[in-house]
Amino acid sequence: MKTWITSEIRNTRPRPARAGVMAATLLITVAVTQPALAHKPVVPSNLPDNIEVLPPNRPFLVGHAIGTQNYVCLPSGTEFKFKLFTPQATLFDDAGRQITTHFFSPDPDDPLGTIRATWQHSRDTSAVWGKVVTGDNATVDKTAIDWLRVTVTTTEGGPRGVLARTTFIQRVNTTGGLAPATGCSSAADVGKSAFVPYTADYIFYADRTDHR
Secondary structure, three states: OOOOOOOOOOOOOOOOOOOOOOOOOOOOOOOOOOOOOOOOOOOOOOOOHHHOOOOOEEEEEEEEEEEEEEEEEEEEOOEEEEEEEEEEEEEEOOOOOEEEEEEEEEOOOOOOOOEEEEEEEOOOOOEEEEEOOOOOEEOOOOOOOOEEEEEEEEEEOOOOOOOOOEEEEEEEEEEEOOOOOOOOOOHHHOOOEEEEEEEEEEEEEEEOOOOO
16 A cells, blocks of 8 residues: 655745756656645655665655656667666645656766766756665565665755755655566667656655754
């Protein structure tokens, strides 16, 4: 059973901030209305220990994602497999208002320009990039993509940007999104893409001792 979580969104109105984010190709626009969910726990009660985020970090924002996990068929050793090339999702708050977009883009603080998971705030354009450290994932539902703990590598948006103080992000309550089991079995399939629908909840954490 899905464990619902609720947003804890600060009321201060951030100033506009620049973010050097490469926009995701094929942006999804989803019209959705979600009921307000009051008095629910922020963190799921069935959260695996290995993706827990410890104090002094605390949740400050929750987004309910609707989108696709996008795969491309590529050679893998002597075989062929679908490989994820980007997620493509929109995150909404409990009232159904869009709060962020989610995709892959180059990490601006990485000298190699490593492609990382990216979230950009819809109002102030603050952004955050992160990576999944080995072991920071858990298969909770075999029919859905893993739950994750994402370690933040870079943020942009200045001290007033909503996402600028993010330290960790959890992906929980996932449905769908797994790579197709068929359709990528030979050289003739190389380059074939698959856009697999998924949903998830993303919990954003900040260091409560950071008073910048």
